[in-house]
Amino acid sequence: xxxxxxxxxxxxxxxxxxxxxxxxxxxxxxxxxxxxxxxxxxxxxxxxxxxxxxxxxxxxxxxxxxxxxxxxxxxxxxxxxxxxxxxxxxxxxxxxxxxxxxxxxxxxxxxxxxxxxxxxxxxxxxxxxxxxxxxxxxxxxxxxxxxxxxxxxxxxxxxxxxxxxxxxxxxxxxxxxxxxxxxxxxxxxxxxxxxxxxxxxxxxxxxxxxxxxxxxxxxxxxxxxxxxxxxxxxxxxxxxxxxxxxxxxxxxxxxxxxxxxxxxxxxxxxxxxxxxxxxxxxxxxxxxxxxxxxxxxxxxxxxxxxxxxxxxxxxxxxxxxxxxxxxxxxxxxxxxxxxxxxxxxxxxxxxxxxxxxxxxxxxxxxxxxxxxxxxxxxxxxxxxxxxxxxxxxxxxxxxxxxxxxxxxxxxxxxxxxxxxxxxxxxxxxxxxxxxxxxxxxxxx
Amino acid sequence: xxxxxxxxxxxxxxxxxxxxxxxxxxxxxxxxxxxxxxxxxxxxxxxxxxxxxxxxxxxxxxxxxxxxxxxxxxxxxxxxxxxxxxxxxxxxxxxxxxxxxxxxxxxxxxxxxxxxxxxxxxxxxxxxxxxxxxxxxxxxxxxxxxxxxxxxxxxxxxxxxxxxxxxxxxxxxxxxxxxxxxxxxxxxxxxxxxxxxxxxxxxxxxxxxxxxxxxxxxxxxxxxxxxxxxxxxxxxxxxxxxxxxxxxxxxxxxxxxxxxxxxxxxxxxxxxxxxxxxxxxxxxxxxxxxxxxxxxxxxxxxxxxxxx
Numbered sequence: 001x002x003x004x005x006x007x008x009x010x011x012x013x014x015x016x017x018x019x020x021x022x023x024x025x026x027x028x029x030x031x032x033x034x035x036x037x038x039x040x041x042x043x044x045x046x047x048x049x050x051x052x053x054x055x056x057x058x059x060x061x062x063x064x065x066x067x068x069x070x071x072x073x074x075x076x077x078x079x080x081x082x083x084x085x086x087x088x089x090x091x092x093x094x095x096x097x098x099x100x101x102x103x104x105x106x107x108x109x110x111x112x113x114x115x116x117x118x119x120x121x122x123x124x125x126x127x128x129x130x131x132x133x134x135x136x137x138x139x140x141x142x143x144x145x146x147x148x149x150x151x152x153x154x155x156x157x158x159x160x161x162x163x164x165x166x167x168x169x170x171x172x173x174x175x176x177x178x179x180x181x182x183x184x185x186x187x188x189x190x191x192x193x194x195x196x197x198x199x200x201x202x203x204x205x206x207x208x209x210x211x212x213x214x215x216x217x218x219x220x221x222x223x224x225x226x227x228x229x230x231x232x233x234x235x236x237x238x239x240x241x242x243x244x245x246x247x248x249x250x251x252x253x254x255x256x257x258x259x260x261x262x263x264x265x266x267x268x269x270x271x272x273x274x275x276x277x278x279x280x281x282x283x284x285x286x287x288x289x290x291x292x293x294x295x296x297x298x299x300x301x302x303x304x305x306x307x308x309x310x311x312x313x314x315x316x317x318x319x320x321x322x323x324x325x326x327x328x329x330x331x332x333x334x335x336x337x338x339x340x341x342x343x344x345x346x347x348x349x350x351x352x353x354x355x356x357x358x359x360x361x362x363x364x365x366x367x368x369x370x371x372x373x374x375x376x377x378x379x380x381x382x383x384x385x386x387x388x389x390x391x392x393x394x395x396x397x398x399x400x401x402x403x404x405x406x407x408x409x410x411x412x413x414x415x416x417x418x419x420x421x422x423x424x425x426x427x428x429x430x431x432x433x434x435x436x437x438x439x440x441x442x443x444x
Numbered sequence: 445x446x447x448x449x450x451x452x453x454x455x456x457x458x459x460x461x462x463x464x465x466x467x468x469x470x471x472x473x474x475x476x477x478x479x480x481x482x483x484x485x486x487x488x489x490x491x492x493x494x495x496x497x498x499x500x501x502x503x504x505x506x507x508x509x510x511x512x513x514x515x516x517x518x519x520x521x522x523x524x525x526x527x528x529x530x531x532x533x534x535x536x537x538x539x540x541x542x543x544x545x546x547x548x549x550x551x552x553x554x555x556x557x558x559x560x561x562x563x564x565x566x567x568x569x570x571x572x573x574x575x576x577x578x579x580x581x582x583x584x585x586x587x588x589x590x591x592x593x594x595x596x597x598x599x600x601x602x603x604x605x606x607x608x609x610x611x612x613x614x615x616x617x618x619x620x621x622x623x624x625x626x627x628x629x630x631x632x633x634x635x636x637x638x639x640x641x642x643x644x645x646x647x648x649x650x651x652x653x654x655x656x657x658x659x660x661x662x663x664x665x666x667x668x669x670x671x672x673x674x675x676x677x678x679x680x681x682x683x684x685x686x687x688x689x690x691x692x693x694x695x696x697x698x699x700x701x702x703x704x705x706x707x708x709x710x711x712x713x714x715x716x717x718x719x720x721x722x723x724x725x726x727x728x729x730x731x732x733x734x735x736x737x738x739x740x741x742x743x744x745x746x747x748x749x750x751x752x
Contacts, residue, residue: 086652092576093583094652203730332571341561341576427571 004209005232007244010381010413016210016334020174020294020301025182027305028318030102034309036062037089037097040312041144043069048098054081059108059285062098065133071146071349072136073098074285076307078106081372082235090331090338090345097346110283117221118183118281121193128280130167130196135279136286140271141240142332144350147272151197153261159198160264163249164191164205164273166214167233167240169406170333173353175290176270178303180207180214183274184221191268192225192279197383198266200247204230204249210235237335238412242267244381256408271352290346291315295356297323306347312354317384319356327362330355335413365422376415376425382408386425393432398439401432409433456471478508480534487529488519493597495520496621513559514539521618543637544619546601546612550586550631551647551710553607557582557661573628581660586610586631595626636691640713644689644696646671647710651684658706665708671700715752 025342039045056062056075063073079102086094107113133148153159168176180187191203205222207215209232222228233239243254245267246322252263260267266275271290278284287308294301299320300416308313312329316322322343330337331345333353376386384405392401406429415425484505492500496519498507514536519526524540524571531538533582533671557580563572569591577583588608592601601623603609610623610632619646631649646665650657667685679693680700689700689709698717701709 044608063739088577094577264477367566424566427575431568431571431574 004232004234005206005248006239007247007381009383010379010414011236011238011244012379012417014289014417015173016235017171017173017296018177018210018297019296020292020303021177022181023174023178024288024303024304025178025305026318028307028314030077030105031307031314032083032308033099033101034307035089035097035099035311035344035346036073036076036309037087037095037346037348038063038073040073040308040350040407041071041138041146041290043071043146043149045065045096046070046073047198047320048084049095050081050159050369051086052081052083055079055103056081056100057106057108059111059287061285062100065136065146069146070167071138071407072134072285073308074136074287075100076309077102079103080327085270088342088345090340090348090351092341112282112284115188116442119185119189121189121196121280122282125197125199125345128193131280132197132276135284137272137275137279138286138349139269140275140289140349140352141269142336142350142352144348147268147276150268151194152267153198153266157261157298158322159200159265159266160202160259161250161266162191162195162198162200162203163242163245163260163265164203164270165240165242165245166205166207166211166218166270167245167266168211168270169208169235169237169240170335170337170353171237172294172355173292173333174294175292175303177211179274179290180211180270181217181266183218186277187220187270187273188218188225188228190273190275191228193280194266194273195227196269200266201227205230206232206233206245206249207231208239214390220375226337237414238381238410241381241410241412243410256405268420286349289349291351292353293356294353295323295326295358296361297325297358298356299323306351308348309346311344311346311416312340315345315347315354316356319354323356323358325358325360326356327359328355328357330357333416336411342431364424366402367423368421370423371421373420374419375418379414379418381412381414384408384409386429387423389432390423390425390428393435395426396435398432398436401436402440406432406436453717478509478683481505483533484508484530487522487526487533489521489526489618491521491597491618491620493521493618493620493622495618495622508534510696513537520544520620523618535594544622544634545614545617545637545641546619546623546645547633547635547643547645548586548592548610548612548631549633549645549647549649550584550609550629550665551708552580552661553609556663557585563587569626570628582650582652582657584629584631584648584652585661586629591626591628592623592632595622597622638691638696642696642714643691643712644694644698644701645710646687646689646708648708649686651686653685657685663707666706668705670703670705674699674703704726 038372047066048063049107050062055056057078060075062075065072076098079100082099086099087097089095129148129151136149138144161409195203215232222230242260246252246265254263275286288305291304291306293315302319304315328339331340389406409429413426445525485502488501490501496504498504518541523543528538559579560581561579563579567589569587569589572587578587586609590603592610598616598618600613601610604611618633648665650664657664659664662742665686669682671687672680672682678695679690698711701711
């Protein structure tokens with residue numbers, strides 16, 4: 001028997017519940033209006049370049065990157081800019097958004113809409129990075145870190161490996177899996193383009209072992225690319241964390257406070273690879289993405305190709321409508337996602353899934369006192385002590401938290417998931433991280 | 445017998461030798477501490493609330509003794525009385541400061557501000573605020589989970605059961621500012637206590653345009669600017685659709701309170717107005733105010749106007 005690779009310590013294995021597995025990616029009808037937030041990525045918000053009343057086309061730049069760590073934003077529809085005003089998004093706060101009324105379906109002329117596979121890429125590394133930045137590509141795994149920044153290897157560091165995260169370790173979500181089944185060639189071309197951009201000749205793709213069809217398909221397809229290797233990984237959450245993935249694939253440990261590039265790696269999501277392919281080979285900006293809409297009581301769990309800015313209510317409608325006893329709507333996966341407070345929030349570049357939890361599953365467990373069972377410490381993939389971090393955060397001992405490496409926490413939620421006393425450890429740890437980050441910023 | 449003798453001699457000589465060593469060491473490493481620090485510390489309230497910005501009362505006493513003047517040094521818990529005593533002890537000029545009090549600038553009780561979602565996470569404002577805008581449509585308003593109550597060392601703030609909003613006790617509040625720091629929504633502000641504890645302030649921090657603000661909460665400031673025009677002392681400024689009354693400039697004429705269409709401007713501890721033959725609504729309000737005044741002659745209830 002082959003021993004599957006994985007990270008050595010911690011992790012949990014929640015029920016997979018991949019209800020929308022194997023469902024073809026459906027295209028959503030054109031919405032009536034879209035609400036496109038100007039802050040859909042990590043870093044500075046983009047700066048709107050359109051005004052109220054302007055006519056825009058699909059793929060037209062509507063907000064320009066607001067700094068190096070920032071991303072361009074393009075219109076996902078053609079129509080008229082109704083207004084630019086704060087609107088509720090998945091953050092739970094009102095943030096500046098561009099609201100466009102849809103009229104017709106007109107594309108920017110330079111976008112190649114055909115399905116033909118373009119394998120050859122004649123651009124050099126800098127041109128690729130520039131194209132990726134122009135087309136507003138961000139990490140589609142959920143963290144939405146601008147891709148061109150990740151692909152720019154800082155001076156003094158060298159990249160040896162490009163690691164592609166095709167793990168999709170979150171339960172319920174199947175968006176990446178389905179994309180891999182439908183667009184394998186495009187994804188592989190996207191991978192080799194990114195490898196060219198950072199100047200590495202080794203690409204490692206990690207796929208969790210619960211997707212045997214994808215592993216088989218990719219192993220077949222990768223033969224024609226001589227630098228791409230496919231690895232099946234053990235099913236364990238959070239296998240898709242970049243540090244866990246690197247540890248599993250090439251057995252290197254990212255130092256505390258460091259980045260993957262410190263061990264010679266650049267990690268990109270498989271969805272990002274497809275977006276890079278479309279941006280570089282087809283000139284298509286990132287204005288739509290695959291979203292899984294699912295849940296225990298959902299009539300028709302689906303994988304949808306949704307335009308950025310579409311209200312999630314339209315996605316839910318296509319999945320058979322909101323089930324009656326829905327207790328929570330979660331944006332993202334069940335482990336790291338966040339509940340939203342209305343159905344009008346828009347799909348953004350970071351929306352990987354919409355989960356509709358029935359009341360029974362939506363309730364938080366009753367909180368008891370810590371029984372010192374140390375399960376949270378056992379499951380923490382980052383070798384932290386969640387119970388200690390929670391207590392320090394609760395007592396506002398921010399400096400102590402820094403010593404306990406709270407900033408290494410990847411917020412995977414394994415501790416809260418496993419706690420038999422129902423203590424929401426991660427909520428407190430996040431609070432500690434936010435406060436500590438504020439203190440660190442004020443030191444500068 | 446001999447054993448006892450030897451023991452006594454050896455132990456006593458050891459004691460004497462060690463005493464001599466200790467004496468010289470103590471001489472060598474003597475820490476000279478200004479005796480005035482103890483003196484000043486004795487004058488301070490000893491609550492160690494941190495309202496002065498120093499770590500505890502001794503830290504503040506130390507700072508006072510070392511400082512050339514008492515400028516910028518103030519003990520909010522002790523107030524002017526304490527500071528005068530400190531100034532006298534140190535032979536410096538006292539810096540008088542208007543007494544202040546914490547003011548909660550949100551009046552969004554459940555009947556004014558409908559709940560739109562249910563929050564079931566940890567009962568902490570800071571955690572809830574990190575997750576989303578809150579369980580109502582107003583993302584600026586009070587979350588009511590009591591981080592301010594937790595932060596107060598003087599037991600001067602509590603959550604009103606009916607309104608779900610914090611209420612500051614007029615007598616107990618020392619304006620140390622712990623609640624101001626604790627509030628993740630920046631709702632609580634330190635304002636001058638005012639003559640006879642009379643205060644006027646805008647009880648709202650909603651920076652949305654009038655429409656969404658009013659939709660989310662009946663008593664929101666909609667940024668109409670009526671109060672700005674009405675104010676004869678230029679004490680009111682309007683920024684981001686939100687009025688703010690400068691307590692240094694405000695002369696407590698109450699004209700702004702009358703013109704505010706949503707009732708977002710609150711007056712505290714004023715005697716009831718003389719009834720005016722104006723709109724019916726206002727009369728009803730006045731009657732209510734009068735009833736309140738009749739019920740307790742010493743008006744000290746800060747929660748009352750919020751219920752209106």
